[in-house]
Structure formats: structure tokens, C-alpha cells
Amino acid sequence: MSAAADTDPEVLVVGAGPVGLCTAIELARRGVRVRVVDRRAEPRQGTRACTVWQRTLEVFDLMGLPVGDYLGSGVTYTHRTHHFAGAEPLVRPAAQPGTPYPNPLLIGQSQTEALLTRHLAGLGVRVERGLTAVAVEQGPARVTVRLAAADGGVHTVRAGWVVGAQGPHSTVRDEIGAGWDKTPYPGTQLLQIDARWTGSLPGDPAHCHLFLTEAGSLGTAPLPDGRHRFYAGVADPDPSRTGDPDVAEVLDAVRRVSGVSDLRFHDGRFNWRVRLYNAVAGTYRVGRCLLAGDSAHTVMPVTAQGMNTGVQDAFNLGWKLAAVVQGRASARLLDSYEAERRPIALALAARNQRTYWGGVGPVPPFELLRSRLTEDAGAGHTGLTLAYPDSPLSGGTSVAAGVPGPGARVPDATPYGTGDRLFRLLGRGDWTVLAFPEDPADPASADLAAKEAGAGARRAGVPVHVVTATGREGLADPQGTLRAALGAEAGALLLVRPDGYVAFRGAAYDGAALDRHMAAILA
Missing domain, CATH: 3.50.50.60 (FAD/NAD(P)-binding domain)
Incomplete structure (x- = not known):
């Protein structure tokens, strides 16, 4: 049944x-x-x-979904172009390193x-x-x-x-x-439509665009069917007006923000009005x-x-x-x-x-916003940097920036020597211990790492995967790809949660601390 x-x-x-x-x-x-x-x-x-961000694509992969087919049905989000009133456009790539899905998807x-x-x-x-x-x-x-x-x-x-x-x-x-x-966010509204368009709207139409002017904000994004999403944040002169906007109302808002008077919409659909909160x-x-x-x-x-x-x-x-x-x-x-x-x-x-800027209140300092964007790597939207360091499930040793420590996302690594992917292991949806010997080529070092990881893991029913150069004792990582991706060059013990985040991190000899942490959180 x-x-x-x-x-x-x-x-x-x-x-x-x-x-x-x-x-x-x-x-x-x-x-x-x-x-x-x-x-x-x-x-x-x-x-x-x-918009489906990079971490969401990773999540779908870990869930076992056919992500390749899904990517083929959408539009790759390649660049974001920012247009600030009185300044040159700023073009930024959307791709991020360290993931099998470097670009977001528009679908x-x-x-x-x-x-x-x-x-x-x-x-x-x-x-x-x-x-x-x-x-x-x-x-x-x-x-x-x-x-x-x-x-x-x-x-x-x-x-x-x-x-x-x-x-x-x-x-x-x-x-x-x-x-x-x-x-609520009074005095402003979001007007949206999916439409084909003609006119002199600046920039590459294959990019996503964001316009910020005194009249408000405007975003655009290419869609798989050849239309573009247009969404304008503008003043709301009549909050009592209900119902979705007609094409003319959305077009007027888009023209006012972009300053493009010859813009025309064709085959518009999914007109939408949102009062924000x-x-x-x-x-x-x-x-x-x-x-x-x-x-x-x-x-x-x-x-x-x-x-x-x-x-x-x-x-x-x-x-x-x-x-x-x-x-x-x-x-x-x-x-x-x-x-x-x-x-x-x-x-x-x-x-x-x-x-958010919707044409109401003090006008933002556009030059300052633009300068800050030039210093920002753009990873904040992606979900890749999301972490739970203060979670009751996180413990062990803090690490240097860029190394996945307690509460951090575990990156995929492919290949780690055999052409396999770490996500294929984590995608089974179980707790996992990754044990990295101090010397990946030394069998004695591998035995020690396995022993340190094994006692508590056996009691908790958590599988242990020892990562060595040959794979004789567990996972093969002859090129050190996996060790480098997880910052484990000097050896490490990592308890990885079923959702792919680090629950515990310690040195290769920290088996007792790993045991105590598993006993506390898996009871």
C-alpha cells in the first residue's frame, strides 16, 4: 500500500x-x-x-533529483548587471566556485x-x-x-x-x-509581469538586470520561454486599489524607473501586484x-x-x-x-x-551602494555560505576561514580519485564520519584514524569512511582532492549530518571528543 x-x-x-x-x-x-x-x-x-540558487541545486542533487534534466529545462543565470542612476553599469558574474552548480538557474x-x-x-x-x-x-x-x-x-x-x-x-x-x-512596508508596491519586449532597454538581454533610480527599483530576468520577468518597486499612490495590475500600469512603472520611453511589452502574462511585508x-x-x-x-x-x-x-x-x-x-x-x-x-x-528601494522615502546613496558591490564576492544570495556554527548539533574545533568547520556546509569534491563524488556518498541521507589520517599514504596512520573514529561511531550506528591515498581502507583520494576541499591536509575527523553540514570537526586523534559529541546529539 x-x-x-x-x-x-x-x-x-x-x-x-x-x-x-x-x-x-x-x-x-x-x-x-x-x-x-x-x-x-x-x-x-x-x-x-x-530563481533557483546554487545551494538549492545542491540540495536537489543530494535529494536524488535528476538535476541535469532540470538544468536543461531552464536558463542559466550568468551575470547580474547593476544600473545606478548617474553611474556606469556594473556587470558581475553570477558563478561561484566550490560547487558542481556554479550558476543559479532561472525556471x-x-x-x-x-x-x-x-x-x-x-x-x-x-x-x-x-x-x-x-x-x-x-x-x-x-x-x-x-x-x-x-x-x-x-x-x-x-x-x-x-x-x-x-x-x-x-x-x-x-x-x-x-x-x-x-x-508591513507601507507606501510602496511591487508590480510584476512576464513579457516579451522591444525597445532600447540597456544591457545584454541574456543578463539579469537591476535598475536603481529615484523613481524606484526595477529587476529583469530572462525566462525559458523567451519572455523576461520584469518586477518594479515603485510608490503606491492608492493602497486601496486591489487586484492585479493591467499591462499598461506595469509598463508605466517600468518606463519610469528605467527611463526608457520606447519600451513595449508583448504577450504579457502573470501580471501581479504585491503589497510588501x-x-x-x-x-x-x-x-x-x-x-x-x-x-x-x-x-x-x-x-x-x-x-x-x-x-x-x-x-x-x-x-x-x-x-x-x-x-x-x-x-x-x-x-x-x-x-x-x-x-x-x-x-x-x-x-x-x-x-529594498521602492521609490518612497530618502533616496539611497547610489554611488556608495555601487562601491560596496565592487568589493562583494556576491556569495550571499547563493546559500553556499549558510552555516549553523551556534547550533546545538555543532561541536568540535573551530578552523580557519575557508575551511568547513562545525556547522558549515560540506562542499562536493569530484573526483576524489576514482571519479566518484562526495555528494553521492552524502546523498544517501545518513550520518557519516569522514576520517582523514595524518599521513594518507601510511597504513598505520590510517589504522589509527579508523580506531579513533570507530568506537563512538559503532555505538551510534554511524558508518566511518577512512580517506587514504590508495582507498584500501575506505575512500581513495590519491590526488588529495577531498583532503584539500575539506581542509584536512593535516588529518581530521568530521561527523557530517544527513543534510551535508558538519556536526563535529576535530583532529585525527580526537576520537574521544567525537564519541562524546555523538553521544550527546544522537541520544
């Missing part, structure tokens, strides 16, 4: 957008019985969140959801549509959720756990009283109910981070919840989900509020 056919699942995921789908995939691939319901009778159409959200839905179906779980969560009641061992069907019927589901991934208007969040701290839930967990994605945090859609942040929520939560459901960890492990992910949302909301 498929998980979708089980009326009383171990986990009920409410919402089948990218975040709900990713959560369900992470649970289902670990053997958790999961159901996914969504209020919409059909998947929502439109490009919506169309419609409906295509992302289709990819995830197919993969979830391959795991035996199909989205159940036309079901709206209307009530949530928690008990000591189960959560009772009432689902209203489109035909007027009401279904009752009793799940061990519930994940609310419905978006900003979340029944689960409201029912469990998680709070919703909402900060940031909101973060007061807590991400109440009892057996958890929140992820826009149900946990809704941020102004001006830096293309909302969906990407939600996917990282799902990737963070899925393995933790699976471990608790299957009795491999206590519910205390779930405390680390909010501890790690809520500060990320708060920081993103603060950054968006601080940096």
Missing part, C-alpha cells in the same frame, strides 16, 4: 508547493509513511519563484513543482488535491486534522506529526497559535506540529530568497523528523530545527527591509 493510501500516516504534510513536496520527499525516502494534501484541485500555474516555479511531484510519486506518494485543512487538534500521541473536500465532505486524518507548508495563510500555524509577527512565526514548532517555508516566514519577494529558504527548511527538517518518527532520536532533536532555521528567516527579513 502506498503512503498516500494510508489514512493515518506517520506524518501529514499540508501544502504541496516546493516546500511541502521537499519535506515529503525527505521523509518518504527514509521510509516514513507520509501523506501530502493541498487545497488546490490542480497545481498552481505561473513562474512565481523563478518557472510550476516546473520545479512538477519535478518534485514526479520524484515524490516515484517514492510511492501522490499529492491528494482539493483538501483544505480547517481544524487541527493535538493529543499526546496524535494530531487530528479535519480536511474539507471540494464536494463539501469532511475527512478526518489522525497523524503522528503535522508539517504546515501552506504558504502565508496557514491554517496549521493559526490553529496551533504559533504567532505571526508581521511588519515581512513576517516570521513566533515559533516553528508547537507539540507535534511544525511549520516550514512561507507558513513559517514570509519575506518581501525582492531578493528571490523565499522559495530557496523554504527548500532549505524542508531539507533541514525532513531528516530530523524522520529520525524522531522512527525512534532513532528523541523529539529533542527537533529543537535544533527552529534554532537553526528561524534566525535565518529573521536575518533575511531584516536584510530585505534594509536594502
Whole structure:
């Protein structure tokens, strides 16, 4: 019987957008019985969140998705050109080193959801549509959720756990009283359209562009179907005006910000008006109910981070919840989900509020902004630098900048001698110990590293992979590629979490400290 056919699942995921789908995939691939319901009778159409950053592509890879096919369906995000009023344009490459996916991808959200839905179906779980969560009641061992069907019927589901991934208007969040701290950004609005265009808009049309002028801000991005996304942050003269804007209103805003009077739109679609606000839930967990994605945090859609942040929520939560459901960890492990992910949302909301320009208030110092960009490597948006050094799961020895220490993302390394990739090992979704001997060519050194790593790992049921020059004792790394990527030239012990972040780092002889850390966090 498929998980979708089980009326009383171990986990009920409410919402089948990218975040709900990713959560369900992470649970289902670990053997958790999961159901996914969504209020919409059909998947929502439109490009919506169309920028997929580098770390999100890595996450999809680690989840086992066919990322190569996905890349082939989108547009490679190669450059960002900044246009500041009164200054020369600044062209910056979007590529980042140290990842198998150096460039972001531009692709419609409906295509992302289709990819995830197919993969979830391959795991035996199909989205159940036309079901709206209307009530949530928690008990000591189960959560009772009432689902209203489109035909007027009401279904009752009793799940061990519930994940609310419905978006900003979340029944689960409201029912469990998680709070919703909402900060509006009055006086401005975001007007958006996907359209083909003609005119003298400056710059390479294959690039993404950002214009900042006194009238407001304007972003553009090429899309797979030949259209471009245009999104303009401008003053909002009539806040009572509701409904999506017509083409003429969006075109007028784009012309005013860009100063290009001969611009024309053709074949426009998905016109959209957004009154901007940031909101973060007061807590991400109440009892057996958890929140992820826009149900946990809704941020102004001006830096293309909302969906990407939600996917990282799902990737963070899925393995933790699976471990608790299957009795491999206590519910205390779930405390680390909010501890790690809520500060990320708060920081993103603060950054968006601080940096957004929508033609209202004091005009930003454009020259200063431009000069700061010339000194910035541009990695902040990518998700690659995200880390959890202060997490209750992180421990061990701090390291120099550029070396993955406690809480840091583990980079892929390919090849590490055999043509394999580290992500293929980590993508199994288990805890992993990587043991680097002080001398990778010395069997005695390898034996010592294996012994140091082994005792605690065996008790915790965590596999140990000893990395040597020959691979006789574990992983072959004859060129030292993996040692260099992880900064382990002098030897190291790394405990890697199921989501690919370092939980512990120590020297090759720090087995006792590794043992203590595993005992503390895997109990």
C-alpha cells in the first residue's frame, strides 16, 4: 500500500508547493509513511519563484533529483548587471566556485513543482488535491486534522506529526497559535509581469538586470520561454486599489524607473501586484506540529530568497523528523530545527527591509551602494555560505576561514580519485564520519584514524569512511582532492549530518571528543 493510501500516516504534510513536496520527499525516502494534501484541485500555474540558487541545486542533487534534466529545462543565470542612476553599469558574474552548480538557474516555479511531484510519486506518494485543512487538534500521541473536500465532505486524518507548508495563510500555524509577527512596508508596491519586449532597454538581454533610480527599483530576468520577468518597486499612490495590475500600469512603472520611453511589452502574462511585508512565526514548532517555508516566514519577494529558504527548511527538517518518527532520536532533536532555521528567516527579513528601494522615502546613496558591490564576492544570495556554527548539533574545533568547520556546509569534491563524488556518498541521507589520517599514504596512520573514529561511531550506528591515498581502507583520494576541499591536509575527523553540514570537526586523534559529541546529539 502506498503512503498516500494510508489514512493515518506517520506524518501529514499540508501544502504541496516546493516546500511541502521537499519535506515529503525527505521523509518518504527514509521510509516514513507520509501523506501530502493541498487545497488546490490542480497545481498552481505561473513562474512565481523563478530563481533557483546554487545551494538549492545542491540540495536537489543530494535529494536524488535528476538535476541535469532540470538544468536543461531552464536558463542559466550568468551575470547580474547593476544600473545606478548617474553611474556606469556594473556587470558581475553570477558563478561561484566550490560547487558542481556554479550558476543559479532561472525556471518557472510550476516546473520545479512538477519535478518534485514526479520524484515524490516515484517514492510511492501522490499529492491528494482539493483538501483544505480547517481544524487541527493535538493529543499526546496524535494530531487530528479535519480536511474539507471540494464536494463539501469532511475527512478526518489522525497523524503522528503535522508539517504546515501552506504558504502565508496557514491554517496549521493559526490553529496551533504559533504567532505571526508581521511588519508591513507601507507606501510602496511591487508590480510584476512576464513579457516579451522591444525597445532600447540597456544591457545584454541574456543578463539579469537591476535598475536603481529615484523613481524606484526595477529587476529583469530572462525566462525559458523567451519572455523576461520584469518586477518594479515603485510608490503606491492608492493602497486601496486591489487586484492585479493591467499591462499598461506595469509598463508605466517600468518606463519610469528605467527611463526608457520606447519600451513595449508583448504577450504579457502573470501580471501581479504585491503589497510588501515581512513576517516570521513566533515559533516553528508547537507539540507535534511544525511549520516550514512561507507558513513559517514570509519575506518581501525582492531578493528571490523565499522559495530557496523554504527548500532549505524542508531539507533541514525532513531528516530530523524522520529520525524522531522512527525512534532513532528523541523529539529533542527537533529543537535544533527552529534554532537553526528561524534566525535565518529573521536575518533575511531584516536584510530585505534594509536594502529594498521602492521609490518612497530618502533616496539611497547610489554611488556608495555601487562601491560596496565592487568589493562583494556576491556569495550571499547563493546559500553556499549558510552555516549553523551556534547550533546545538555543532561541536568540535573551530578552523580557519575557508575551511568547513562545525556547522558549515560540506562542499562536493569530484573526483576524489576514482571519479566518484562526495555528494553521492552524502546523498544517501545518513550520518557519516569522514576520517582523514595524518599521513594518507601510511597504513598505520590510517589504522589509527579508523580506531579513533570507530568506537563512538559503532555505538551510534554511524558508518566511518577512512580517506587514504590508495582507498584500501575506505575512500581513495590519491590526488588529495577531498583532503584539500575539506581542509584536512593535516588529518581530521568530521561527523557530517544527513543534510551535508558538519556536526563535529576535530583532529585525527580526537576520537574521544567525537564519541562524546555523538553521544550527546544522537541520544
